[in-house]
Amino acid sequence: MSSPILSLKNVTMRFGGVTALSDVTFDVKEKEILGLIGPNGAGKTTIFNVITGVYQITSGVIEFQGKSLKGIKRYKITRGGIARTFQNIRLWGDMTALENVMTATDTHKRSGLVGGLFGSPVSRREERRDKKRAQELLDFIGIGEYADRLAKNLPYGVQRRLEIARALGTEPKLILLDEPAAGFNPAEKVELAKVIRKIRDAGYTVLLIEHDMSLVMKVSDRVVVLDFGQKIADDVPIKVQDDPRVIEAYLGVPEDAS
Amino acid sequence: MINLRDKGAEIWEKANRPQRVIMAICFIAMAASLPFMGGTILNTPIADYESVLVFPVAMFVLMAIGLNIVIGKSGLLDLGYVAFFAIGAYTMGLLGTRTSLNTWEILPIGIAMAMFSGIILGVPALKLRGDYLAIITLGFGEIVRIVALNLGTLGRSEGILGIPTPPPVFGIEFTFDSHRIYYWTLLIIILLAIWMVRRLSVRRAGRAWESIRQDEDAAELMGVPTFKYKVWAFVLGASVGGAAGVFYASKTLFIAPDNFTLQISILILACVVFGGMGNIWGVIAGAVILGYLPDRIRFLSDARLLVFGLVLVIMMNLRPDGLLPRKKREKALPSKEKS
Amino acid sequence: MIGNFLDQFWSLTFGGLSLGFIYILIALGYTMVYGVLRMINFANSEVFMVATFATIIIVRDVYKFTQTSEYATGFQLWLILGTALLASMAVAGILSVLIELIAYRRLRRMNSGVLAPLISAIGVSMVLAETMRILTDSRPVASPRAMEKKFIGKFFDADIRLDNTIIIVAAIILLLLLLTFVNKTRLGKAIRAVSMNPNASKLMGINIDGVVSITFLVGGLMTGAAGFFYVLKYENSSFSIGFELGIAAFTAAILGGIGNIKGAFYGGLSLGLLETYASFFLGTQWKAVTVFTILVVVLYTKPNGLFGEALTQTRA
Numbered sequence: 001m002s003s004p005i006l007s008l009k010n011v012t013m014r015f016g017g018v019t020a021l022s023d024v025t026f027d028v029k030e031k032e033i034l035g036l037i038g039p040n041g042a043g044k045t046t047i048f049n050v051i052t053g054v055y056q057i058t059s060g061v062i063e064f065q066g067k068s069l070k071g072i073k074r075y076k077i078t079r080g081g082i083a084r085t086f087q088n089i090r091l092w093g094d095m096t097a098l099e100n101v102m103t104a105t106d107t108h109k110r111s112g113l114v115g116g117l118f119g120s121p122v123s124r125r126e127e128r129r130d131k132k133r134a135q136e137l138l139d140f141i142g143i144g145e146y147a148d149r150l151a152k153n154l155p156y157g158v159q160r161r162l163e164i165a166r167a168l169g170t171e172p173k174l175i176l177l178d179e180p181a182a183g184f185n186p187a188e189k190v191e192l193a194k195v196i197r198k199i200r201d202a203g204y205t206v207l208l209i210e211h212d213m214s215l216v217m218k219v220s221d222r223v224v225v226l227d228f229g230q231k232i233a234d235d236v237p238i239k240v241q242d243d244p245r246v247i248e249a250y251l252g253v254p255e256d257a258s
Numbered sequence: 259m260i261n262l263r264d265k266g267a268e269i270w271e272k273a274n275r276p277q278r279v280i281m282a283i284c285f286i287a288m289a290a291s292l293p294f295m296g297g298t299i300l301n302t303p304i305a306d307y308e309s310v311l312v313f314p315v316a317m318f319v320l321m322a323i324g325l326n327i328v329i330g331k332s333g334l335l336d337l338g339y340v341a342f343f344a345i346g347a348y349t350m351g352l353l354g355t356r357t358s359l360n361t362w363e364i365l366p367i368g369i370a371m372a373m374f375s376g377i378i379l380g381v382p383a384l385k386l387r388g389d390y391l392a393i394i395t396l397g398f399g400e401i402v403r404i405v406a407l408n409l410g411t412l413g414r415s416e417g418i419l420g421i422p423t424p425p426p427v428f429g430i431e432f433t434f435d436s437h438r439i440y441y442w443t444l445l446i447i448i449l450l451a452i453w454m455v456r457r458l459s460v461r462r463a464g465r466a467w468e469s470i471r472q473d474e475d476a477a478e479l480m481g482v483p484t485f486k487y488k489v490w491a492f493v494l495g496a497s498v499g500g501a502a503g504v505f506y507a508s509k510t511l512f513i514a515p516d517n518f519t520l521q522i523s524i525l526i527l528a529c530v531v532f533g534g535m536g537n538i539w540g541v542i543a544g545a546v547i548l549g550y551l552p553d554r555i556r557f558l559s560d561a562r563l564l565v566f567g568l569v570l571v572i573m574m575n576l577r578p579d580g581l582l583p584r585k586k587r588e589k590a591l592p593s594k595e596k597s
Numbered sequence: 598m599i600g601n602f603l604d605q606f607w608s609l610t611f612g613g614l615s616l617g618f619i620y621i622l623i624a625l626g627y628t629m630v631y632g633v634l635r636m637i638n639f640a641n642s643e644v645f646m647v648a649t650f651a652t653i654i655i656v657r658d659v660y661k662f663t664q665t666s667e668y669a670t671g672f673q674l675w676l677i678l679g680t681a682l683l684a685s686m687a688v689a690g691i692l693s694v695l696i697e698l699i700a701y702r703r704l705r706r707m708n709s710g711v712l713a714p715l716i717s718a719i720g721v722s723m724v725l726a727e728t729m730r731i732l733t734d735s736r737p738v739a740s741p742r743a744m745e746k747k748f749i750g751k752f753f754d755a756d757i758r759l760d761n762t763i764i765i766v767a768a769i770i771l772l773l774l775l776l777t778f779v780n781k782t783r784l785g786k787a788i789r790a791v792s793m794n795p796n797a798s799k800l801m802g803i804n805i806d807g808v809v810s811i812t813f814l815v816g817g818l819m820t821g822a823a824g825f826f827y828v829l830k831y832e833n834s835s836f837s838i839g840f841e842l843g844i845a846a847f848t849a850a851i852l853g854g855i856g857n858i859k860g861a862f863y864g865g866l867s868l869g870l871l872e873t874y875a876s877f878f879l880g881t882q883w884k885a886v887t888v889f890t891i892l893v894v895v896l897y898t899k900p901n902g903l904f905g906e907a908l909t910q911t912r913a
Binding site: 335337382389404405407524561566568570578 | 636637699700703704707709711712713714715716717719720721722723724726728730731840844882883885886889892893896900
Binding site: 052054074075078079083084086090091092093094095099102103104106107109113117118123127166167169170 | 454457458461462463465466468469472473475477478480481482483484490584
């Protein structure tokens, strides 16, 4: 574990009168799996939204590889190396699984619209390469056999994993997973934990939001805990589990330990 | 209901290359031989059959292909499509009567003018939400017409008269009543447009548009430069509209603001919706049917717009995917899989 | 020119105000539906157009007025005006409810996104406008004058015309009734609840379909009243007036902030005045362009209008 790839410094996000994030500071180090947990409404997805540029933060700094993300367009943030999945699956239902991933791999193409129109050699080569790359990613995540199925017809679990493959398609350095195990049964969760480690081992950095404590604790190298928009803990899983503030945050809060 | 498009696509995919070439040639030959069918059941009782083939049928097809890039591919509701048609036509009218340029030389200029106005309109308008875009484009269409109606240079309500026909090509003369020649030329332009759209649809641009149509925010967060692609869709749609306009002016020899009302935008929209938004074959079928029928069936010709309005309501509520829906098929799972 | 303008300022203002009230009432047909469904009720313009014909039919065919008839006076005049107003409102209200049932409801159930209802609405507009065009032989229809447009007073140097006065007074009364309905009655409160949070309202046992129908009815009634006032002021109508007035009223709704009754009020008044003043300088042929320019400028610079909600929100 080395230098931070992403760092949030005193990040505050207000919506009208509501403070969703208050003075949050933490780093994501290169090639680690960082778990982000907290009770419902603690501001976890808001963190994802401010990192990916969906919201502009009220104050503070977010730096990716040492550069501020302030005011950078959303698609450029993705191109710069941050990709995400969505808590409520947002695939393009009328496209096949392969096309979903290919749309993401297109991010790094050189040939433009005109090249595509005239079928320039660059464009044709890129098309072939991307198709291959997309198939590889599907295989990597373990859903290769579904490549030609329309996304909306895929089983739920496959859709969740396709979201990950699609995010990987943008060739990120950092991937943000928003509750990838939501709705999974225990066997699927074990499978997913393997996939997440595999992603890290392939050289990606992972920031993971997950409700399932045992999964987070098992897979993360480090865990950041949020409560009411504030960071209350940031340590290795074993220490976080015993942190009294964390226990307090979770006690009495209806935790859907699914 | 049977999905005709799937049947067609299945036959096409099973065919090898020579078979495909033969099918394409047959299809084009059929389309090209339509002007000779005047003596058959296809004949139109109200208007001259061959001129009906040029306008509205072929012209509608061309414009529907253009509008389909905007609304069908990328899901942007453009209610002012007629503006680009008008800009193409007025470019032809002005340059054709005031300069020595001929139709073929004006064609690229007209297309460029339409594309340019597509950028002028699109860059600000495409930042707005879908339904507001519809209203803004509607306004743009009207503004273009009102400007034509009030500017002396554009002939006000009298329009522009005496627009020249295209000069001969390879000894083939374009005269006022040589409808067949115009029809065949249009057919070539249509084939070019089809080629362009198909080429773009299967590649990166097609995927980008598709992702924007289905979930624009997700597309942007997956690194698709959504705004750029929306402007491109708009501009490409405009270019087709502009080409149609140039050719229309050079065919009718006379244009006036009354040719470019909101109704045209809505007629073309009806063609696209009726045929099936997003699927180019559906759109072509829709434009052929809606362009042709009102001239074939007498009672329809008066109530043309009424029927088109009904088509919009009925299609949206009962068969929102149109006659030939966009791709819905998927390849079956391989029976034995191993990843 | 400026001198002329100052000379005519008050009479222009007075005419602009009565036009403004017509806009307000049509804008309500857009804004109330938008408030509840977040949808542009595109066909509202044609509801307005049909309502103008309802007024003409009452005056011409029910009360048998012709272009050469004597003006009505006293009780008879008020009876005619009252019937025409109520008939226009009723026709527009019912038509509006029917349009929702036929063209929107199914799509709303299917959750079909923004495009489909809009296209369906365009279809309905086309059907209404074309039916009227065929019925009127594509010609404008003049309304016989039942009421003498006499001057009833002076304000500064401007003559105050009876028709403008009736429009302003009656529209204010209608708006007060509407506010009472929305703020004080159970149904009105249900409408507000649904526009704030449809899902929660459903959970609270509010019948959403019922509320939507009532919203269309009320929006239609207001639009219908505008149809009557329009004929009272301009004494003619045509199958094609819906488009122009509709866009102007929609602009008014956006100007004030769509989805919000107060917004329609301020937007309508400002647009009525702006348009009247602008026509004085530029000529009436550029009226539509002026309106569109205002619409575009407002959408870019102040997309929330003066009182409205954000239009460019992200769903992520």
